[in-house]
Amino acid sequence: MENILPQEMKRRYELAKELIENSQDIKIYSHTDCDGISSGAILSTILDRLNKPHEIEIVNLDVLEDLAIEHELTIFSDLGSGQNIVKNAKDNSKILVLDHHPPLRDIDYNKDVDFTYIEINPNHYGINGSSDICGGGLCYLLAKEFGFTDLSWIGVLAAIGDMQNTKTGKLEGLNKHILEDAEEEGLVSYISDISLYGRQTRPLFVALSYFSDVKLPITNNKNETIAVLQKLDIPRKIGDKTTTLSDLTPKQKQKLFSELLSMLSKEVPGEYVKYIPKLIVADSYEFLMEDDNTFLRDASEFSTAMNACVRNDRADVALEILKGNRLESLDELELISKDHRRYLAENIQKMEMENPIVQMDNIQYFDGTGIRSNVVGTIAGMILSYGDWKKPIIAFTQVNDENDDYKISLRCSRLLAYSGIHFGFIIRKVAQELGGNGGGHDVACGAYIPHDKKDEFLKRMDEEVAGLIKI
Ligand SMILES: [Mn+2]
Secondary structure: OOOOOOHHHHHHHHHHHHHHHOOOOEEEEEEOOHHHHHHHHHHHHHHHHOOOOEEEEEEOHHHHOOOOOOOOEEEEEOOOOOOOOOOOOOOOOEEEEEOOOOOOOOOOHHHHOOOEEEEEOHHHHOOOOOOOOOHHHHHHHHHHHOOOHHHHHHHHHHHHHOOOOOOOOOOOOHHHHHHHHHHHOOOEEEEEEEOOOOOOOOOHHHHHHOOOOOOOOOOOOHHHHHHHHHHOOOOOEEOOEEOOHHHOOHHHHHHHHHHHHHHHHHHOOHHHHHHHHHHHEEEEEEEOOOOOOOOOOEHHHHHHHHHHHHHOOOHHHHHHHHOOOHHHHHHHHHHHHHHHHHHHHHHHHHHHHHOOOEEOOOOEEEEOOOOOOOOHHHHHHHHHHHOOOOOOEEEEEEEEOOEEEEEEEEEOOHHHHHOOOOHHHHHHHHHHHOOOEEEEOOOEEEEEEOHHHHHHHHHHHHHHHOOOOOO
């Protein structure tokens, strides 16, 4: 590891290791998403192996601002850098932050305070926190400091869950090193493959119908996907089993690739044609210790299951799964995932019937009232394929029963991001103007805004996007 990390960052890992070894009463706060859960699972496993008593809590960002710092050592993972977590620190507090989000405090902040403070954030060293390493990766590098390289696969899962590979379809930078550790441990392998969601478990004709970065004849049209597979001589079933992407031979994949390429070339305007291969092919990651044809075998499907847990307030199940306690948690995970899929399907069906998408000049939106705020983004992503793929789609719903502010989610085709638009930055700017807050990825982001600002928000977003999309 000496060679892969900047010297000062490496030094902080050594200090973090000592800090943990010298602490007895430890609290971990981590974020409510796949990356956060992965981070928490890695840290908790480290502490278990060191016989350190600890508590772990998976939280939303809003609880951090007024947090009491009560334990001997408090660890923040996948969050903390961007929040005022030090507000209630006492002189004898010890705080460790492992976060990849843009930091509020500068690299030497620890020198200005009386309490013990170690923050490890790649942005302090010019390392990209969106593509080179995420929260789970940072926690894995700490595990590696203790020699626990068998946890590397969780670092890979975290990176996929955090969409660190969207720009290039590959894991790069420090993520690549973590991937290499996982390969060396015999835990992960990867291949360049057609990038459809559900490689291991989703019938291929279904997976194909969800192609939505560009609206194609096959999008939301299973009759058409079945016809295409017939034309390519790809059987719908192999024995009793419905064909999935992972069942295809390299030759069959090549045929499918060419077919998608030709369909896309008809729809995508000249300037964007060079991005087409990235829409069809990406590296996909398999966990070799998981059984074939299960949703834990493929990293994307695994990360969806982790998100299903946290979005249904069952982070406890996700943690048990990641820490390897599968006996009861696997059944629970299957139930949670099933319920989650049913909830999504019901809402999508409703949307299909009501056709609620409203077009503005540069954006489109739908009223997601009634949809739970923590899944409105997932649903927006699924509804995008029913709208205009050349515009971002925005959905809004009430935060929860007690809070009538709006939770906003935005999703768009990856083609828009490839051409350089970053909606995470745009949504943050507009939300902040209106007294709210926001941010996220280029193609998937969100915001919270006051209840009475919804119309203004849509208008301002429409203005901000004007002229950016050149499709
Ligand atoms: Mn993260």
